[in-house]
Amino acid sequence: MIVIYPGSFDPVTYGHLDIIDRCSKKFDKVIVSVLDNKSKRNMFTTEERVELLKKVLEGHDNVEVDTFSGLLVDYAEKKHCTTMIRGLRAVSDFEYEMQMALVNKKLVNDIETFFMVASGKYAYLSSSIVKEVAMFGGNVSCFVPEIVEKALKEKIKEGY
């Protein structure tokens, strides 16, 4: 089975990587799809987010990194894939995730959303928190791979 793991990945964290790693062992192929959303102020461009994902996912033979814009269900149809993966960290994630899953299902009945429970050790982690810690000069090495840490430092140096 092929699954899509969509998200902003601004930037990818160990929490995302944990989900991708576990998915890649359960499914034949995982398409990690970065939302190309020009209206949202991301720290990293779509190309940079894709580049970071590709680098940290080197060696994962059944994982593809791609981008999408517009509706996720339209992208899913284009990819001939009806199964979406989303990670669940805490109860606070549930309301938004449930809403997205139900809207997607209303739009295309065939779409299914599978939720993967985040590993306990990453349950507190989010890209926003990582960016905040990095912006205040905190150590993010236990939240993101080294290459992402470097990219964060560069962005902050550039005055993000």
Ligand code: PNS
């Ligand atoms: O990592 P994120 O920001 O939580 O990911 C959210 C994402 C990209 C999965 C979601 O915003 C999305 O699918 N956006 C595409 C637009 C869409 O299909 N909206 C309708 C479903 S709510």
